[in-house]
Amino acid sequence: MSKINNQPQSLSSIEFIQDITPETAETYSGGALPAGVYLFTEPNLTGQVRMGDGVADLAVSDQQEGMSIDDQTSVIYNGTEQPWAFYAEANYTGQSLMVQPGQAVNLHGTIYDNTITSYRSEPLAP
Numbered sequence: 675m676s677k678i679n680n681q682p683q684s685l686s687s688i689e690f691i692q693d694i695t696p697e698t699a700e701t702y703s704g705g706a707l708p709a710g711v712y713l714f715t716e717p718n719l720t721g722q723v724r725m726g727d728g729v730a731d732l733a734v735s736d737q738q739e740g741m742s743i744d745d746q747t748s749v750i751y752n753g754t755e756q757p758w759a760f761y762a763e764a765n766y767t768g769q770s771l772m773v774q775p776g777q778a779v780n781l782h783g784t785i786y787d788n789t790i791t792s793y794r795s796e797p798l799a800p
């Protein structure tokens with residue numbers, strides 16, 4: 675007897691999302707990371723790094739900050755106590771990905787790799 679699974683998948687159960695432990699993140703980065711949200715442009719937490727407030731359009735912040743983060747993020751580390759949402763398009767639209775507090779996610783090899791354009795903290799679920 676076969677059984678069809680119609681349960682929605684939580685992100686953590688999607689096999690192509692590889693979690694990186696905060697300890698691993700610290701190992702990669704060479705020490706404890708200060709609290710914050712980090713976007714890395716290369717796997718293994720290398721390449722360019724953006725830390726700080728979320729933005730509605732990374733293309734704009736790139737120009738202001740002299741960076742090239744838009745559509746380049748391959749690893750996200752959420753070192754805060756709130757969930758953060760990452761979006762493929764500006765103004766918090768397009769395909770989205772939630773990253774929980776303390777979670778580091780390797781986007782490399784996934785549909786989210788090199789797509790992130792806006793991100794912000796999201797309220798904790800009631």
Ligand SMILES: [Ca+2]
Nearest residue numbers: 762789790791
């Ligand atoms: Ca994008």
